Each structure stands twice: as structure tokens, then as C-alpha cells.
Amino acid sequence: MRGRAKTSVALGIGDVVSITIYEAQRGGLFTSTEGNAAPGNAVELPRQQVDLAGNITVPYAGAIKAAGRSPQDVQLEIKSKLSGRAIDPQVLVSVADRISNSISVLGEVNTPARIPIEPGGIQLLPALARAGGTKAPAFESIISIQRDGKIDSALLVAVNERPDNNIQLRPGDVVTVTRRPRYFLAFGATGQTTTLGPLDRRFPFDSYRMSLGDALAKAGGLQDDRAQAAAVFLYRFESRQALERMGVDVSLHPGPLVPTVYRADLEDPSGYFLISDFIMRDRDMIYVSNAPSVDFLKFITLIRSVPQTVSDYRVAAEARF
Missing domain, CATH: 3.10.560.10 (Outer membrane lipoprotein wza domain like)
Incomplete structure (x- = not known):
């Protein structure tokens, strides 16, 4: 959005105008001839809309072009047309209701x-x-x-x-x-497993500018027993121009937006300053990787479950026959 130049507001079709005509002496076209009439009497004409032709009508002046002109221009024309008939006329045109403008x-x-x-x-x-x-x-x-x-x-x-x-x-x-609510997604080893489930991984923004550090804190932080602090990833579609300014080769992605992954290493103390300055965007996705030891434990648990599964199968088979 740009532009600060002020707009000149002119009359338009459908606008309702009020016209008041002043005369310097009584006995003129519009002022009363009664003996108690005071000098400088005025008459207010009935309000009227600018018609489809863009005109208004003034007694003894006829049709006056109003659409596209300012009230000051219209009152000067009315005064000019009444000058030969009314006594030193003065005209005031005001807008009672602006419909077009x-x-x-x-x-x-x-x-x-x-x-x-x-x-x-x-x-x-x-x-x-x-x-x-x-x-x-x-x-x-x-x-x-x-x-x-x-x-x-x-x-x-x-x-x-x-x-x-x-x-x-x-x-x-x-x-x-x-x-339009703005939100980000957080996956992996974030939050507390006892309180965060799959339906709680979508987090709304609570301010205009939210850093990656704020987002991780809102998602519950990194799980001490699972997270690999050196592998915090953020996924987003980045503009082609921004990546080119960073020196990234984007030749394989001809579109204006390029799928991009950022990585933060929180095992390095300087990484915390980095995520405090990295601003989140709407629909960003955060993924915190599991530590290698967690994946190893998963593998050991899987291996140990195989003999137990076979034993359970044998017991079920013997009971059946």
C-alpha cells in the first residue's frame, strides 16, 4: 500500500446538496416583501440530489452542472447566473449527504x-x-x-x-x-510427552514478531532426555531473491519460492543468540531431531520385543490346539 496525496472530493451523482441564497435587500427574487423583513434575508432551497445527468436545478438560474465540480465552483456559477436578477446575491452550497464520494x-x-x-x-x-x-x-x-x-x-x-x-x-x-490467525508447527523432540499430543503441535502466534527462540519456548522447549540440541531444523518456502543474496545456488528451483531448511546448533552457545534474532513466519515448521542414543534405544527395544512376540505366539498356538 502506497500513496499519501490527498484526494480532491468533488460532487457526484446521488449526492444531496443544500443551497442557501442571500440577498442584500428585501424585495428581491428570494427575500420577502413584507415590511418586517430584515436586510440580508436568506432563503434555503429544498435539498436535492445530483441527478443522473450530473445537474441540480436552481430557480431563475436553471440547470447547473454539479457532478465532478466542487461546491465552491457550483456556488460561483449560481451567483453568476443570478447576478442580473437578484439583489447582490450571495450563494452557499453545502453537501448534506455524500453518496458518491x-x-x-x-x-x-x-x-x-x-x-x-x-x-x-x-x-x-x-x-x-x-x-x-x-x-x-x-x-x-x-x-x-x-x-x-x-x-x-x-x-x-x-x-x-x-x-x-x-x-x-x-x-x-x-x-x-x-x-487470518498465524501459526507454526512443531514436531519431534519438543515439549513434554505427557502433555503434548499430536493435536497440540500447531501453535498460534501471540505477537507480530516471534523469534525461533520464542517459538521453541512456546512449543515446550527441547526434551532433555530425547532432543539432539545440535539438530534443530526449520522448514519454510523462502524467496528466490533472498537465497540468491545469501549465495545459495537455486538453479534447480526455477519458481519464485524455494523449499528451504535452516539448521540451528544449540550445543553451540552462540546458537541461542541466533535463534533469538531469527524471525518466524506464518506456517513455518520446526523439527527437533532425536538424539542418536534415543534411536539406538528404540532399536534395542524393537529387537527385545521380537522373542517376546514369538513366545506369545507359541503360547497362543498351544492353547488353541
């Missing part, structure tokens, strides 16, 4: 609304505030703007942190807020 805020907000754009314009964050704010946390709220047949999206927290993303909205923009 409005934006819509929908989705996961507390008060979905159609918001008129005032002459000073309105930016994205004030528009969200007018809609009551988002229901979800900023790091889970996706802000999408539909404009001219295109859609541009960003996390709300990214809009908060970068002022140039707080763009000026334009008439007809549709702002949609969608909640």
Missing part, C-alpha cells in the same frame, strides 16, 4: 459502515476507527483495499508501523478486514 468498511470490524469522504479526505486508519476498529488483534487482521478492479492487502500491524502504508482513501474504495 464515500468508502465502505466491511468484514471483521465492530461497526461496518459507509463513510462519506469529507473535503479534507480520509486515511485508512481513521476510516477503520470510524468503523469501530477491528475485532481481531492487529497482527491477525488483514486489510484489503479494492480499487479500480484491483485488490491490495497488508497486515494491520504493518500499516501501524509504516506511515506510508496509511494511504489516503478515494471515493468508491472498499476496505475489507479479514482475520
